[in-house]
Amino acid sequence: MTVTVRYYARLKEEAGVAQESLETSAGTIEALWKELVERHSFTLDASLIRAAQADEFCTWKAPLVPGALVVFMPPVAGG
Amino acid sequence: MRTMTVQFLLVETRIEDLPKLEVPQASGSVVVFWGRVRDHNDGRSVTGLEYTSYPELALKEGTRIVQEAVTRFGLDAVRAIHRVGTLAVGDAAVLVEVASGHRGEGFEACRWVIDEIKTRVPIWKCEHYTEGDREWVMCHHGPITTGS
Numbered sequence: 001m002t003v004t005v006r007y008y009a010r011l012k013e014e015a016g017v018a019q020e021s022l023e024t025s026a027g028t029i030e031a032l033w034k035e036l037v038e039r040h041s042f043t044l045d046a047s048l049i050r051a052a053q054a055d056e057f058c059t060w061k062a063p064l065v066p067g068a069l070v071v072f073m074p075p076v077a078g079g
Numbered sequence: 080m081r082t083m084t085v086q087f088l089l090v091e092t093r094i095e096d097l098p099k100l101e102v103p104q105a106s107g108s109v110v111v112f113w114g115r116v117r118d119h120n121d122g123r124s125v126t127g128l129e130y131t132s133y134p135e136l137a138l139k140e141g142t143r144i145v146q147e148a149v150t151r152f153g154l155d156a157v158r159a160i161h162r163v164g165t166l167a168v169g170d171a172a173v174l175v176e177v178a179s180g181h182r183g184e185g186f187e188a189c190r191w192v193i194d195e196i197k198t199r200v201p202i203w204k205c206e207h208y209t210e211g212d213r214e215w216v217m218c219h220h221g222p223i224t225t226g227s
Contacts, residue, residue, distance in 0.1 A: 008133055013215075077203050077216040079172070079193055
């Protein structure tokens with residue numbers, strides 16, 4: 001399936017792109033993250049990352065929806 | 080009767096220049112918190128910073144926080160505004176305004192709202208230092224409160 005992945009802050013810098021569309025066989029958010037770690041050599045541990053799908057927070061076990069926008073977020077630092 | 084303000088905003092321009100919260104006549108207390116850009120962090124001299132957000136989700140989560148605050152503390156009105164973009168030292172980064180019947184719940188709610196914003200809203204801060212380098216500051220995620 002094809003998904004669109006968006007990155008923010010440090011993840012965006014490490015990926016070198018803000019957003020990308022890619023083909024994946026991953027069934028979950030977690031499996032997709034593992035593929036992306038291979039692709040971009042992210043340095044942050046998965047325990048520090050949160051994910052969103054269709055503009056809502058989701059868990060690592062959430063099923064990946066074809067065509068969805070998936071966002072990976074490093075620890076937030078607002079305020 | 081006017082509809083009460085329960086609002087979370089992201090703005091690219093100075094928060095200082097926005098009109099004040101409209102306070103209901105029933106409110107005996109208004110508690111206001113200003114978060115500002117300071118000139119140092121972790122022993123380093125800061126010249127300015129940049130806030131970036133995931134706007135779609137930041138607005139959803141920020142709105143959930145102010146709505147929860149109304150229920151939790153029985154507020155008359157609440158507004159939280161977070162700045163995004165490039166900020167200089169001394170600029171306001173965030174404003175929380177809470178109107179309530181009495182000061183007790185007002186202080187408590189104001190503190191709660193800013194604490195929740197810091198851990199739940201997808202906003203990131205990149206600090207710029209005197210030496211010319213920059214760094215993404217990492218705080219901590221709160222627990223997942225929504226989603227599958």
